[in-house]
Amino acid sequence: MAAEVLNSSSVFRLNFCTELNICASISATSPSRKPLAPMVGRHKNRPMKNIKAIYFLTLLTFTLTACGQTKSDRTILGKSYAEQELKSALTDKSQHNVIDNKTSIIKDSLTAINIAEPILFSIYGKDNITKQRPYEIYFIDSYWVIGGTLPKEYLGGTFLIIIDSRDCKIIRITHGK
Template identity: 70%
Template sequence: MKNIITYFSVLFIISFSACSQTKDDRIILGKSYAQQELKSSLVDKKQHNLIDYKSIIIKDSATAINIAEPILFSIYGKNNITEQRPYETYLIDNYWIIKGTLPKYYMGGTFLIIINAFDSKIIKITHGK
């Protein structure tokens, strides 16, 4: 209960200071708080959590692409990935399948990433040759 009160107190304070967004004006809860949240989340799966595997949290292709691109950029390079636009995007059985495209008559491979629409977990990342 103490953590909940502290959390809401912090949110209340942050909401009034959000206009000036310097780190000095912010309340930082710290790494130990983050570790505590991680431990309690791993132990108590029934605590408040939007991920319930009943409702999709990645509802549209734009959001799926916004999740996928930074990961793909860091692995394969931004230019390589953006040259594969427009992407093919499909929501199949609650998984987003996103694949690059190539110009007509071009030989080569494209990326493929599969993301769980319920929890954003990446199932597969690959790139053809």
């Protein structure tokens, strides 16, 4: 009985290892008395599976590339339309506008930092600004006041940027010395 349990366990392990195409770590009895290595080999269907996988991936790649957006399949309104909209926005204040100068559109500190950093990077350099992390950030009377920090006992200045949360207008940008 113990031999039957051992043999069935070995066959299970062999079949499992054969599916994974790896060698078994235990010895198993074989009715053919052949060594284990020739029995654990490549399946006859494996090359066909590889061809099917390559065909599927190629088809998927072509399908996704063909469905990509290009400039030619988009409606472009043009610069004259943009100029007309700008002129209308500057002169006609009665038009629909999400910005009402009463409601904050920059609602959290992460958004305020994501607005401030690219501007600060372009003026003072990315390395200079990122060295001033973590930033001090305060929301005071609908304005985001963001400043850099320096390590203790470090001499130098930090940036300061103040942004109106209602219309994203930058009120002040400066950097100490």
